[in-house]
Amino acid sequence: MTVANPTVMGVLAALVLAACGDKAPQPSSPAVAEKISIVPAPRKVEAGAGVFVLGGDTRLEFGDGVDRARLGGYLTDLLQKTYGIGLGANGNAPNSSVIRFELTASESAAGPEGYSLLSSPSRIVISAGDSRGLFYGAVTLWQLLSKQKDGFIVPAVTIEDSPRFGWRGLMLDSARHYQPPEFIRKFIDVMALHKLNVLHWHLTDDQAWRLEIKKYPRLTEVGAWRVPAGPAAAADIDPATGKPRLYGGFYSQEEVRELVAYAKSRNITIVPEIDMPGHASAAIAAYPKLAVIDRPSADVPADWGVYPNLFNVEESTFQFLEDVLAEVVTLFPGQYIHVGGDEAVKDQWQASRRVQARMRELGAKDEHEMQSLFIRRMEKFLTGQGRRMIGWDEILEGGLAPNATVMSWRGIDGAVAAAAAGHDTVLSPQPTLYFDRRPFETPSSPGRVEISTLENVYAFDPAPAAISEEQRKHILGVQANIWVEHIRTPDRVEFMAFPRAAALAEVGWSPAKDWVGFSERMPAQLERYKLLDVRFAEAPLPRPVDPLRRISHEMALCTDKIALSLEDDAPITGTRAVFKVDIMNPCWLFKGADLSKVNALVASVGQVPFNFQIGAAVKEIPLHKPATPAGELEVRLDDCNGERIAVLPLAPAVGNFAVTTLPAANITPREGRHDLCLTFTRKSIDPVWVIDSIELKTTSVAGTE
Structure with a gap:
């Protein structure tokens, strides 16, 4: 549990008040505001x-x-x-x-x-x-x-x-990393105390299938388990099998029923997500006949990103998915079933003669229309089961199913289009309501480098001007999403969710915004988290930057293409380092270094697997030719094309899966302040070499070059 620093809690309200400026609304009743700290604020x-x-x-x-x-x-x-x-x-x-x-x-x-x-x-x-x-x-x-x-x-x-909106939700991704049922119950408890009423539960994806389906047992026997990426996991041999230890888990139908009933007792409806037609790799590993290609992988993959694997469009596959949904609706009695529909790369469909033939049979003029027919088929089935289908905003492409509801994640455009067409919608846009974005700059929190603060979340407008007054009746509400590719543990889920979930709750419940009042109520809310043993995001006190030593999070990235706060893959157990890196260009700038007395440089480095499915963009990653088989860390003066002033061989780090401090390199002192550009030479994109820290020394190191 995070124990709040009293000093931090005492200044929190003042900090957020200062951020508001002169235009912040004032509490309508100061006397009442002194006595109560209700979140979300009552009407x-x-x-x-x-x-x-x-x-x-x-x-x-x-x-x-x-x-x-x-x-x-x-x-x-x-x-x-x-x-x-x-x-x-x-x-x-x-x-x-x-x-x-x-x-x-x-x-x-x-x-x-x-x-x-x-x-x-x-x-x-x-x-x-x-x-x-x-x-x-x-x-x-x-x-x-x-x-x-x-x-x-x-x-x-x-x-x-009374609430402003009927849908006030959080999405929890349990596919990328499994969270035990006891954590799900705790998460439900804390949601209820925010008056949040929808838990969108992401149960299937490329990296796992977490929901037991009785008719298709291999979905969890095979699909719920994978070997994590990287050499550390590959070397973690399970003595029972003699193979790398499998990572994962799944939820039995009995556990699901218990969780659904528990959530109902807390006024929360669980909406399950069963992804289709994309994000299908785990299901295909379990049942290869679902694949478009002839020889799909028999292993559940461990890369993050968007895979090209789609379900095929045979009648047998449609029947498989209907069989799955038939069991899903018996487990989740709520109105909505989520079918995903996002990020379905159509390359396999385009290349497959059989899919192209089926498209002609079904009357689909292109792959987008084929996806629409796919989704319409599932929507018809769910309607027949007395349920409503909801999907990510890609389900708009090629034509929307008659009774479908749209969850808008790529900004608000999907919500605008859905409402204009007379369809209900839930607003859930990135980056603001994507809680894999960090809540503030912190070196210890993995996630996207991009930041979405408490104030950013509170400022979100769930009824934007782009949706007319008449069409706003189609806005069901608002939801934030906790994607966990880089949020490996339950306590980190809590850290990324709270207190931003409090801001989301007020946006969805309260009729008017009052950032000043909300910020004044936050210290009491943080005390409640402590009572509940909930870890929450608490901004660290500012610390001066050491002019001679900086960690990766204290340096600038040379580019910002796919910038991550990325956790190391080692050690298997215990604390792991967290690095700031642009995986498209691992390059850092140590800015404003006073080199007048510096005559040596010490670097601590790590290596992480390149486990990212980024399509053709992988060809854009630069590779600098190494002088030695293991590669080197190069240090250049002023910019990345400047004079090379140090080279540190990576050979001592190759065999260590965690952080390695390389032998120091001597450098020649120079007058004034300079930027240092740090890059790695390497033969391939895997592994990604990363900076943990750089330290400038004022005493030379004997025996180095």
């Missing part, structure tokens, strides 16, 4: 007089029709877990304070998730037209609670609340 809050004291004398009451076991059990467990409060521990005396839940005669204009909360010194009443609203009222009550000298109190307040 209407009015302060009252006095406080409600919560403790062992407090009892729960339930009106007719309220599920007391579910609601009472949830609130009681939450209070006990986070504050150690045992409700009703001292009996039910007539003068006990009361928390009452009651259902009103109808949902009213607030909708099924709306609620009202009235708190006075002797009584708290939470009312709603639906159990979902009562649940969110309980969540708000928990957030109102604070510890004072006299015990735990709730301020006297009247709250009328």
Whole structure:
């Protein structure tokens, strides 16, 4: 768990206030703002007089029709877990304070998730037209609670609340890295406390098939396991098999049913994603007859990126996918099933005589229309099962299926096009709502180098002007996506998700934005994460840059094509280094180095596998001819075409899969400040040599050149 630095928490509000400038909106009721820190902000809050004291004398009451076991059990467990409060521990005396839940005669204009909360010194009443609203009222009550000298109190307040959008989601990618069910349950718990209500669960991709399908057992027997990329994993031999150890896991149908039921108890619908027609490599490894090509790989691949492998378009393959979806709909009772539809490179379809013949049989004039027919076939099947299909915005290409919903990820254009055509849409655009982008500059967090801050997320407009007022009825809501190619562990998922999920929750729930008010509520939200043992992203205190030593994250990249904060592949267990690198051009600039007294340079380097499917772009990666078989690190003065002032052979690092400190190289002192360009010579793109750190020495190293 991340333990928040009190100094950081104390200055957080001031920092975000400063970022807002003079145009930031002001809280409508400063007196109320001082007392409550609810996230997401309620629609209407009015302060009252006095406080409600919560403790062992407090009892729960339930009106007719309220599920007391579910609601009472949830609130009681939450209070006990986070504050150690045992409700009703001292009996039910007539003068006990009361928390009452009651259902009103109808949902009213607030909708099924709306609620009202009235708190006075002797009584708290939470009312709603639906159990979902009562649940969110309980969540708000928990957030109102604070510890004072006299015990735990709730301020006297009247709250009328309901969400702006019905879809407030997070997508969790469990295909690239498997997260255990206990983590999924914890993630669901924390989502619920943000009033988020959709968990989009990415279960299949090129690198794994995670969902048990009874009719096709090889999907998980084969498709759920792979050997990670790189020599470290290849050398990690499983003694039981004598082969490299397999990495992965899958979710049994029993586990899925339990998770779906658990999520439902927290007002969360799980929407599964079964990718098609692309991102199909794991399924094809399990069942080669699904492939377009004759001899597909029998191994689940470990590269990231976009593979060319598509499902073929035979009737037998359509039947296979319908069989899969038939089991999926029995496991996930929610309205929507996600079919992916993204990044389906059509090269294999274009090159296949059989696919071209099938396209003529089916009346598809080109490959885009073939994908449309493919998706329409699946949409028809799901409609017949009483479900609705949702897919990424590529499903617009070639014509959209009649009842399909579009999840817009390539900016907002997909949402604009879908709404204009009368289709529902969820806005989920990169880079802002892609939580594989780092929340701030940090050397220890793998992910995309590109940054999407808490403020960036909060500023996102889920109802952009490009969608007319009339068409906005098609906006279901908003979602952020946690792609985990570079987020290997559950604690890193939490780090990348929170507190940005709090900003997302407020964007999806609250009727108006108030960045100043939100920032002032953040310290209390971070304290809640600590109560829940949730790791969260906390910006490190600024530290001065050492003029003589810099890590890769403190240097500039020469280019910004595919820039990653990339974790090492070794050691297999334990802490791994994280490097900043543009995999299209591994080149760094040590800027403004004072070389007047420097006479040696020490470099620590790593090597990571080039496990990236980037298509023809791989031909654009420069290779500098090495002078020795292992290659060298070259250091040039002022720019990358300047004088070469040092060469460090890589031979000592070749056999070490983790970070290696190379023997130092002597350099000649020079007056003034200079930029140093650092590049590697190499014969091939694999491995990618990377800088861990560079240190300039003011004492020469004997025996070096």
